Amino acid sequence: MINFSSIANIPRIIFNPKLLQPSLTYQNFNEINFELLKTKHGIKYIVLDKDNCISADKSSRIYPLYLQNNWNDGLLKHFPLENILIVSNSMGSSDDPGFSQVHQYQRNYQLDSNTSSILPILKHNYKKPGCQSAIIHHFENTHPNSNVKSEHIAVIGDRLFTDILMANQMKSLGVYLQQGVMLKKSSPWIMLEQCIYNYVFLH
Numbered sequence: 001m002i003n004f005s006s007i008a009n010i011p012r013i014i015f016n017p018k019l020l021q022p023s024l025t026y027q028n029f030n031e032i033n034f035e036l037l038k039t040k041h042g043i044k045y046i047v048l049d050k051d052n053c054i055s056a057d058k059s060s061r062i063y064p065l066y067l068q069n070n071w072n073d074g075l076l077k078h079f080p081l082e083n084i085l086i087v088s089n090s091m092g093s094s095d096d097p098g099f100s101q102v103h104q105y106q107r108n109y110q111l112d113s114n115t116s117s118i119l120p121i122l123k124h125n126y127k128k129p130g131c132q133s134a135i136i137h138h139f140e141n142t143h144p145n146s147n148v149k150s151e152h153i154a155v156i157g158d159r160l161f162t163d164i165l166m167a168n169q170m171k172s173l174g175v176y177l178q179q180g181v182m183l184k185k186s187s188p189w190i191m192l193e194q195c196i197y198n199y200v201f202l203h
């Protein structure tokens, strides 16, 4: 389904291309230094994209090589599960009727991790970048005694026009996964993002 929330921002991006500029760039999830996010950048909360970030596209489980490595040894070592939120523009969005994908993903996580913990996944009406207030509300609800500030949130994902744009609009830390799980298929939109990244931000 067309993401109007992202397209509506194009005029703003033309005037201010830095809205698409990541704060940090890694090739994939296993490369992310979560200790550094916490100690150097003051990050307390982690927002994770799903497709091509922690999962292969359309998969309903965490990519096994990530689950066995940086999920447990990096992410969960430095951030408790209640400080983590998965925000996807497929699972949990208006494209997921009855949130069946959310329930499947949470069941798979319990099986794959041999845990009874429920993975926090946002159920939202507005796709990224339009679900900023829903993210803040989620963390305020799970941490009623904390003053949740958006600058303490890192948004991690593989797309400039959704994940990184949202991070910058919120004044959070945008962590861009340039490659992700798989070689990205060259849709015109992804080719445009790669051109912007290579020629605007690396030069």
Ligand SMILES: [Mg+2]
Pocket (backbone or CB within 6 Å): 049, 050, 051, 052, 053, 157, 158, 159
């Ligand atoms: Mg993605």
